């Protein structure tokens with residue numbers, strides 16, 4: 001191979017490498033702007049569930065759609081992306097349990113713990129579970145979501 005050819009090939013190689021690095025940086029920047037949370041629920045389910053959510057004061061303790069609870073005093077898990085961590089069946093059973101702490105142990109004082117919603121009409125619990133299960137997080141943010149949940153639930157540092 002002549003020196004000239006080597007130079008041309010080498011230059012192409014360097015250009016390709018820079019292109020690759022730039023495109024991965026670009027992807028990362030795009031993700032930083034992107035909201036990683038979305039819902040797959042039909043409009044009527046979302047509307048009904050949002051109403052049940054409001055009436056039952058869930059937002060006193062939880063944040064959803066990155067809206068923080070007013071006081072931020074209760075360290076309850078963020079519900080954005082919860083449907084990527086829990087199944088609809090699990091969520092329904094949890095909401096229906098007379099003793100939610102028998103399903104998910106609490107580290108908190110009694111007044112801060114997840115209350116039982118067993119007395120809600122079954123239909124409401126179903127819609128709520130369906131909606132919560134529809135709250136997904138995009139793959140690139142899943143690990144972050146898992147970490148945040150783990151740290152809220154246990155108060156411990158998350159290790160992979």
Ligand code: HEC
Pocket residue numbers: 052053056057058059060061062074075076077082086091094100101104105106107108111112113114115117128132149153
């Ligand atoms: C008094 C504060 C409070 C209220 C009100 C409340 N929660 Fe919770 N919730 C918690 C806490 C704290 C936890 C974590 C478990 C525990 O400590 O009992 C939790 C856990 C959960 C979980 C499980 C989260 C996970 O990481 O798996 C879901 C789902 C949930 N709540 C949904 C709701 C919904 C829906 C409502 C309203 C119908 C609601 N919560 C009302 C405090 C609350």
